[in-house]
Amino acid sequence: MKISLIQPPVRDFYQTPHRHSALGCFSVQKILETAGHEVKFYNFPVWQKQVSTPPLPTELYYLKPFLIPGENGPVSWFHQRKHFGPSFEDCARVALKNNPDMIMISCFAWSYAEEAASMARAIRRQAPGIPIEVGGAGPSVNPGWFKGSGLFDRVRTGQAEINLKDFPGVREDSQPVTPIVSPVEESFHGKPQFTTMLTRGCTARCSFCANYLTLGREFRKTAADTIIKMLSDYGVEEFHLDMEDDNLLVDPDYFTDFLERFHRRFPAATLSAENGLDYQKLSLSLAGKLIDWGFVKFNLSMASADSEILAKQKRSSRLDHLSQLLIFFNDRKIPVITYFICGLQGDTVDSVCRNMGFLAGQHTEIGISPFYAVPGLPGFEHPGTGNQPESPVLYCGSSVYPWNGNLTTAQLITAFRLCRLINLLKSPATEQWKELTDRIITEDKLYTTTGKGQKKTLLEVPHMDNEMTRKVLQYFK
Known part of the structure; x- marks a missing residue:
């Protein structure tokens, strides 16, 4: 067929x-x-x-007050929805x-x-x-x-x-995990880039995660040699491999065995796990080994710094250990992005500010993930009934819909911009944006830029939560 x-x-x-x-x-x-x-x-x-620019769908008209045409610069939010x-x-x-x-x-x-x-x-x-x-x-x-x-x-x-087992020709006893390697269109620092998933499923039961609805909770693994053979078939020795697994550290022995074999076969290749690693399962000794085997950057998942909020999500935290890891990576000049989820059930303006304040004091770039519902998650089982909207576009993270009713869309966008501001203040690029950052810190209000060169204009961002901004900026005063 x-x-x-x-x-x-x-x-x-x-x-x-x-x-x-x-x-x-x-x-x-x-x-x-x-x-x-x-x-x-x-x-x-x-x-x-x-790439084209379709009209904003009517379901997203609530975002219109937050879209600034021509906005650019280091604390910007999105300004145009696109068709890719x-x-x-x-x-x-x-x-x-x-x-x-x-x-x-x-x-x-x-x-x-x-x-x-x-x-x-x-x-x-x-x-x-x-x-x-x-x-x-x-x-x-x-x-x-x-x-x-x-x-x-x-x-x-x-x-x-x-x-697919009922599809003509597909065997009933086909392997539980299909080994896959995909070339990525964009290079990684000039090197060819590939992506793979070594495993499927996750044994954790975090309430905010919906991956189990598709991939299940049973942890399944591909044979390390199979993935290495597939990479070898491309005939490239120096490349970057991104592993998109949900939770690579469920079985650290399997993961380290793969990395040892991979590094032995491709000593010039580099590695990352863009979908994130669970920092609680990452010891300092293992972190050192990952660097030795080719990891050049890390994405870590914190979820929240609030232990009570995490407990409701069936997740724990070890912030002292996270701080030690971030110092360890900084000493070795390895870049890190640490992500938190904004808008979890139980989140407040204060808890979100504490997340940003904690990460502002760490050796890491901040990644913010606005919470978005997925049909099947607790409390969101039946889209289109009760208070649950049906339109799929609202279930996109970038739609910043106020799912749990504890933070508004304006507050979610304020937090997004503040994370970008913190990253700017901690980066070498802060000097070239001194006019912007000084204005924000002096007035306790968010500003942004439009235009370029001599036409660049500084303007106050409308509809932001200035109280949230003030609380976060206290960490820099």
């Missing part, structure tokens, strides 16, 4: 290379090709780097060009469900009779929405290794 496998264009305020590594699609492609099918994969979000990839009609023409027998559409997050539906509509207009299936994390967490659209002949949920 000839199959066109599609990652549709996405609409969002931003994108990063690892978000569109399409590891799930590569898994599907490998499973189906092993079963004897001819699969052509189209990763449209990175297709020829096409060709038009849906052009994508349909490309995917149908080779006369496939079936279309399979990937929806890697519920927040992009509308894009999957738009892709299906475009295909229906051009080839009304062709079978269309959809799968991925989006259908896995809310299959009823996709079934109710009437656009898809089949909605596949859960991990591909299981949900």
Whole structure:
């Protein structure tokens, strides 16, 4: 069977290379090709780097007061939602060009469900009779929405290794984890870049995490030598490998065995784990080994500095250990981004300020992740009922929807800008932005810039929470 496998264009305020590594699609492609099918994969979000600017959807009109046209500079927020990839009609023409027998559409997050539906509509207009299936994390967490659209002949949920077992030619005893390596469009400091997932599933039960709804809680591993062989087949010795696993340190013995083998085979390669490492499972001795084996940067997940909030999320903390790790990395000149989640149940302006204040005093860049609901998480099981909105676009992190009702959209955006300000104040670039930072610190108000060169203008950011700003700036006075 000839199959066109599609990652549709996405609409969002931003994108990063690892978000569109399409590891799930590569898994599907490998499973189906092993079963004897001819699969052509189209990763449209990175297709020829096409970007357009569609109108803001009506569901996001509440963001209009916060969008500053032409905003730029180091404390900016987003100012324009974008369409990454060709038009849906052009994508349909490309995917149908080779006369496939079936279309399979990937929806890697519920927040992009509308894009999957738009892709299906475009295909229906051009080839009304062709079978269309959809799968991925989006259908896995809310299959009823996709079934109710009437656009898809089949909605596949859960991990591909299981949900494709009824596909013609796929063996019942196929391996529980499909080994995958994906080349990334953008280079890493001039070197080729690849991404992979060594494992699937996570045994932790953090209440804010929805990955188990697609990948399950059983921790499953690929054979280290298989991934190394796949990398060797590319014929490149000096490259960067990003590991996108949910929790690499669930089995540290497996992880260290892989890294030892990897470094022995590719001594000039470098490593990172962009999806983050659980700092509580990362000892100082293991951190040193990771650096020796090629890690050149670290993303760490703090979630929150508030132990009571974390307890409600079924998560713990060891802030003293985190501080020791950050000193350790700083001494070795290894850059670190430490992430916290803003808007968790129980969060307040004060708890968010404490998160920022704690990280402001550490040797780390701050990463902020606005909390966003996912259908199936506790309290968000039934989109479109009660107080739960149905529109998928609201479930995107960049939509900063006030899910738990404890922080407003204005406060979430204020916190985002303040994290950028703290990063600026701690960086060598602060001198070239001295006029901006002095104005902010003097007036306890957030300012930003528009324009460039002689046309650069400083202006106060409207609708921000000045009290939150004042509390955070106390750490710098």
